[in-house]
Amino acid sequence: xxxxxxxxxxxxxxxxxxxxxxxxxxxxxxxxxxxxxxxxxxxxxxxxxxxxxxxxxxxxxxxxxxxxxxxxxxxxxxxxxxxxxxxxxxxxxxxxxxxxxxxxxxxxxxxxxxxxxxxxxxxxxxxxxxxxxxxxxxxxxxxxxxxxxxxxxxxxxxxxxxxxxxxxxxxxxxxxxxxxxxxxxxxxxxxxxxxxxxxxxxxxxxxxxxxxxxxxxxxxxxxxxxxxxxxxxxxxxxxxxxxxxxxxxxxxxxxxxxxxxxxxxxxxxxxxxxxxxxxxxxxxxxxxxxxxxxxxxxxxxxxxxxxxxxxxxxxxxxxxxxxxxxxxxxxxxxxxxxxxxxxxxxxxxxxxxxxxxxxxxxxxxxxxxxxxxxxxxxxxxxxxxxxxxxxxxxxxxxxxxxxxxxxxxxxxxxxxxxxxxxxxxxxxxxxxxxxxxxxxxxxxxxxxxxxxxxxxxxxxxxxxxxxxxxxxxxxxxxxxxxxxxxxxxxxxxxxxxxxxxxxxxxxxxxxxxxxxxxxxxxxxxxxxxxxxxxxxxxxxxxxxxxxxxxxxxxxxxxxxxxxxxxxxxxxxxxxxxxxxxxxxxxxxxxxxxxxxxxxxxxxxxxxxxxxxxxxxxxxxxxxxxxxxxxxxxxxxxxxxxxxxxxxxxxxxxxxxxxxxxxxxxxxxxxxxxxxxxxxxxxxxxxxxxxxxxxxxxxxxxxxxxxx
Numbered sequence: 001x002x003x004x005x006x007x008x009x010x011x012x013x014x015x016x017x018x019x020x021x022x023x024x025x026x027x028x029x030x031x032x033x034x035x036x037x038x039x040x041x042x043x044x045x046x047x048x049x050x051x052x053x054x055x056x057x058x059x060x061x062x063x064x065x066x067x068x069x070x071x072x073x074x075x076x077x078x079x080x081x082x083x084x085x086x087x088x089x090x091x092x093x094x095x096x097x098x099x100x101x102x103x104x105x106x107x108x109x110x111x112x113x114x115x116x117x118x119x120x121x122x123x124x125x126x127x128x129x130x131x132x133x134x135x136x137x138x139x140x141x142x143x144x145x146x147x148x149x150x151x152x153x154x155x156x157x158x159x160x161x162x163x164x165x166x167x168x169x170x171x172x173x174x175x176x177x178x179x180x181x182x183x184x185x186x187x188x189x190x191x192x193x194x195x196x197x198x199x200x201x202x203x204x205x206x207x208x209x210x211x212x213x214x215x216x217x218x219x220x221x222x223x224x225x226x227x228x229x230x231x232x233x234x235x236x237x238x239x240x241x242x243x244x245x246x247x248x249x250x251x252x253x254x255x256x257x258x259x260x261x262x263x264x265x266x267x268x269x270x271x272x273x274x275x276x277x278x279x280x281x282x283x284x285x286x287x288x289x290x291x292x293x294x295x296x297x298x299x300x301x302x303x304x305x306x307x308x309x310x311x312x313x314x315x316x317x318x319x320x321x322x323x324x325x326x327x328x329x330x331x332x333x334x335x336x337x338x339x340x341x342x343x344x345x346x347x348x349x350x351x352x353x354x355x356x357x358x359x360x361x362x363x364x365x366x367x368x369x370x371x372x373x374x375x376x377x378x379x380x381x382x383x384x385x386x387x388x389x390x391x392x393x394x395x396x397x398x399x400x401x402x403x404x405x406x407x408x409x410x411x412x413x414x415x416x417x418x419x420x421x422x423x424x425x426x427x428x429x430x431x432x433x434x435x436x437x438x439x440x441x442x443x444x445x446x447x448x449x450x451x452x453x454x455x456x457x458x459x460x461x462x463x464x465x466x467x468x469x470x471x472x473x474x475x476x477x478x479x480x481x482x483x484x485x486x487x488x489x490x491x492x493x494x495x496x497x498x499x500x501x502x503x504x505x506x507x508x509x510x511x512x513x514x515x516x517x518x519x520x521x522x523x524x525x526x527x528x529x530x531x532x533x534x535x536x537x538x539x540x541x542x543x544x545x546x547x548x549x550x551x552x553x554x555x556x557x558x559x560x561x562x563x564x565x566x567x568x569x570x571x572x573x574x575x576x577x578x579x580x581x582x583x584x585x586x587x588x589x590x591x592x593x594x595x596x597x598x599x600x601x602x603x604x605x606x607x608x609x610x611x612x613x614x615x616x617x618x619x620x621x622x623x624x625x626x627x628x629x630x631x632x633x634x635x636x637x638x639x640x641x642x643x644x645x646x647x648x649x650x651x652x653x654x655x656x657x658x659x660x661x662x663x664x665x666x667x668x669x670x671x672x673x674x675x676x677x678x679x680x681x682x683x684x685x686x687x688x689x690x691x692x693x694x695x696x697x698x699x700x701x702x703x704x705x706x707x
Contacts (some may be wrong), residue, residue: 005646012545018363051485052447055670055698056420057476058085058665063387063415064095068376070124072383075100075145075376076108077397079413080119083665092663097129100385100410109151114190117163117417122170128154130161136371141173141212146637157219159203165233165240167264172211172691174240174264175219176228178203178248205248207231209264223267224260229253236288239312240263243279250628251583254278259293261312267370271312279589280328284308286379287336289358294328297503300510302465302590303327303676305503309356310654319585325502326350330374334381339664342372345498346439347470349373371469389472393417421446423484427470428491430527432520436508440493440524441468443484446534454489455529455538455683458521458554462545464497465506465590476649476668477544477568478547483676487684489533495520511593513574513606514553521550521563537563537682542675544568544661545630550636552608555617559648564682565619566675569630572638574603582628612641618649618690620678622671624658644662649690651678670695 059082066077079096081088095201097109097118109115116139117130126146132139136153139160144151144644155161155173158180163175181189181203189342205227208219226244233240240262245252257279261270266440277296284291291310295317295694296303304328308317321328326345334340334353336361343350349372351365376385382402389395398407423446429439457479461468474480475494482489494500497509497517509517521541528534540553541562548570555565571577578587588595596603604610619642623635635652642650653674655667662668681691 004014007656011418015035017351025396038175042523043679049218049419052422052474052481052670053698054486054676057474057482057672058082058669058699059414060130060394060430060475062389062409063397063413064395066376066385066387066397067118067120067127067289067401068378068383069120069146070122070379072378072380072401074124075385075397076118076120077385077387077411077412078115082545085665085669086685086701087663088648090664090666092665095142097127097128099127101146105397105411106430119164119166121599122166122168128166129162130164132160141175142217146419153221155210156645162205163228163230165231165354167233168235168237171213172264174207174210174222174231174233176205176207176210176231178205199249202248202556207242215316220266222262224262225640226258226260227252230282232282232291233264234284234288235286235592239288240264241282241291244292245280249582251585254583255299255585259291261291261308270529271310273310273315273317275308275310275317277301278304283331283333283339285333285336285356289313291337292331292333294331300507300590301503302463302506302510303499304496305329305344305499305506306341307354309339318358319330320354320356323502325505327499327502329372329505332377332381333379334530338381340375340377340381343377343462344467344469347371347441347468347501349469349496351375371471384672387421391471391473392422394457394472409418420481421485422481424448425470425473428527430524431515432496432523434516434519436496438495438520438524440491441470441473442492442528443473443480443490445487445489446481446485453535453543454487454491454533455533456491456525456540456680457679457683458525458539458541459490459551460495460521460541460543461492461498462543462547463499464495464509464517464546465499467498468492469500475673476541478673479542479676479679482672483679486676486680488679489528491528493672495524505610512592513556513592518550518553522558525561529599532611534671540566540679540683542566542568542679543570545570548630551610552619553611555619556608556611556615559615559617561615564679565617566678567619567635567638569627569669570621570634571630572608572634574607575600576637577630577634580631580633609638609641610640611647613614613647615642615645617649618678618687619681620651620674620690622653622655622674623661624660624667626653626657627660629660649688651690651693669697669699673697 027289031613062080063608064078064080068075076099081094095114097115100106115129115131116428119128124358126143128143130139140153140156142151143154157177159178161175161177163176184386207222207228208594210219211217226368227248228242231242245257275295275383280294282293293308295306295308296302297306307321326343329344331341337356340353349368354361383493386398386401387395390400398413400407424444428442495517529536541551543551548567551565551567552570552572554562619636637654658667
């Protein structure tokens with residue numbers, strides 16, 4: 001089988017629920033053994049197929065969430081639809097509501113809408129969601145019958161509703177919202193007194209209980225000892241599980257959130273759990289007796305990834321998957337004694353079940369067949385809805401029922417991808433210089449010629465408590481298939497500190513920023529050069545956030561190894577960064593394992609600015625001007641030092657109104673074009689002075705003739 005046609009017999013295995021991935025097992029040459037169906041990758045073997053372009057990226061649609069109805073007959077899902085640059089008013093993607101039924105998929109709420117938190121009411125006859133529509137002043141709760149009709153606003157509040165959970169009989173709803181400004185605060189703001197008291201005058205977040213069908217009743221405040229960020233009403237009775245942090249600040253929510261159970265009727269605490277570190281998904285057992293919880297292993301664990309069973313009767317927590325060499329990504333109860341979970345294992349996701357007591361573990365989909373991040377089960381545990389992406393397409397809706405050999409694809413939201421030629425993607429395993437086994441994902445150059453060496457773009461994920469999976473790897477910030485179509489090899493390394501390989505592996509980069517973790521990046525390049533694929537003199541690097549830190553480090557400390565860099569919302573000064581972001585405790589507890597005053601020199605020496613005089617790598621720096629996570633000053637500082645030294649080309653691009661990552665259509669399109677332009681100029685083109693800063697937008701309508 002030739003590389004051009006390597007995907008002609010790809011197949012999709014069994015799985016359950018998802019927020020991120022299709023799952024064709026990357027089996028190169030195997031022909032569908034134990035799988036549900038086969039497919040031909042869009043355009044891979046078509047003679048006239050066109051390559052993927054930056055303009056194509058602007059129109060990619062994807063399914064982002066799915067919820068199966070209690071009876072398993074219908075699936076509500078969210079479709080993310082990008083706005084069209086130069087045609088639509090600029091802004092983030094629209095989020096539509098669609099429903100898959102027995103007769104196929106139907107649009108329910110579409111167009112210029114932003115639907116979120118899609119859930120089924122307990123009786124399964126209607127769907128609820130949050131949205132701000134029409135004359136709504138705040139984000140409100142809507143309900144829409146599954147058999148048709150208009151969506152009804154059943155609950156509006158003084159401020160946006162951010163989360164909600166239905167009572168078992170569907171007559172009441174618990175919801176989270178911030179307190180509104182007092183009359184005095186409102187009057188002062190109208191007079192121009194808009195000063196902000198940093199981290200002190202943050203609006204308090206509360207939980208209220210409402211009866212949407214009772215027009216005479218008003219929401220009742222549930223007095224809780226902390227700031228809520230999620231809630232789950234037990235399927236039986238009046239217990240409400242709530243995650244509480246000391247304050248609404250993101251750092252407290254991330255590092256200090258504890259799980260509590262309250263009685264809705266009287267507000268009494270039923271039980272409190274001392275979950276260690278970060279708190280993830282929470283799910284009640286069908287009988288309301290236990291909770292399945294995803295939690296960190298300890299306060300220094302970079303990610304919530306352990307599967308715990310919480311017993312409200314005594315407040316105990318039990319890890320039912322001790323020493324798991326993976327990360328639990330999502331959980332659902334199949335029945336009152338069995339938990340199903342998705343496990344991130346390397347670049348794959350496994351689907352498993354395990355007894356509440358930690359026994360009877362069974363794998364339904366082993367590693368090597370799929371990637372997924374979330375799933376939804378019907379009440380009887382026999383029907384699953386999932387979002388799946390693959391190397392051939394972004395997220396789509398899949399359904400699997402009991403007895404099926406695998407999930408069946410139910411949506412195709414980018415049918416035009418069949419007209420595009422996609423390059424081969426494969427898992428690459430290599431060893432670091434200290435012998436540690438590592439892996440990553442390689443997208444080969446499109447129409448690769450055997451024996452020819454190609455320029456490489458090393459794309460480094462952020463976090464670092466994250467990982468790249470063997471799915472769709474192309475977006476506005478990920479060069480992926482667009483770069484491959486331009487003759488680049490693109491590699492996504494899961495370096496030490498990544499998730500997907502257990503707690504111990506995710507801690508390997510702690511207290512050693514830019515140390516062995518970034519040596520792993522250089523070792524990846526050496527491996528690809530040794531394979532005969534990559535030209536060692538034409539290597540570029542890019543990434544955002546922690547990946548931006550890696551880009552800055554490799555463009556300064558390792559500058560002799562990299563011919564071009566594109567840094568996005570990245571870190572350049574570890575000293576100033578430790579005191580300016582919105583997550584100082586998270587930074588200290590799960591990354592640095594120390595404070596700056598414990599070792600000032602350590603923080604300084606692990607900063608790219610400390611090595612700026614070594615820089616000879618042309619560097620394009622891009623940053624959202626309203627980024628609270630990595631302050632824009634991090635980019636400005638590195639730019640200014642490089643510009644002053646004038647030893648290598650540097651350019652800084654601000655994106656007004658954007659935060660830690662671009663959300664709006666124009667900013668995403670511009671970013672993708674600039675990133676690829678920079679790499680083409682310095683890895684394939686003339687180099688020297690930077691390319692013109694004014695971009696040629698292929699989507700811009702041609703100017704009308706004046707004649």
